[in-house]
Amino acid sequence: MSRILTTEESLLNYAAWYAMRYFPSLRKLREALMKKSFNNTILVDLVMNQMSEYISEERTVDGLVRMYVEQSKTRPYIEQKLRLKKFADEVISST
Numbered sequence: 001m002s003r004i005l006t007t008e009e010s011l012l013n014y015a016a017w018y019a020m021r022y023f024p025s026l027r028k029l030r031e032a033l034m035k036k037s038f039n040n041t042i043l044v045d046l047v048m049n050q051m052s053e054y055i056s057e058e059r060t061v062d063g064l065v066r067m068y069v070e071q072s073k074t075r076p077y078i079e080q081k082l083r084l085k086k087f088a089d090e091v092i093s094s095t
Contacts, residue, residue, distance in 0.1 A: 004038045005008040011047045
């Protein structure tokens with residue numbers, strides 16, 4: 001079983017690592033933090049408030065689309081990958 005993170009600092013460090021590793025949507029990041037903190041909503045809300053200052057879903061989607069296009073991926077493939085990362089349909093369709 002993975003370690004449960006119980007302090008704001010440790011969860012913030014995990015959130016930063018997760019964001020740099022997986023380029024998630026804010027919704028996907030929240031799910032990962034809830035899982036890692038054993039559903040501690042107060043702690044997750046504190047960390048999400050800090051992380052939302054640094055993460056722009058529109059810029060993240062633009063970067064992911066650019067990466068997939070460079071890999072010659074098709075539009076349906078790209079849209080599916082973005083939906084799996086739980087980006088909002090409005091953000092996906094705007095790219």
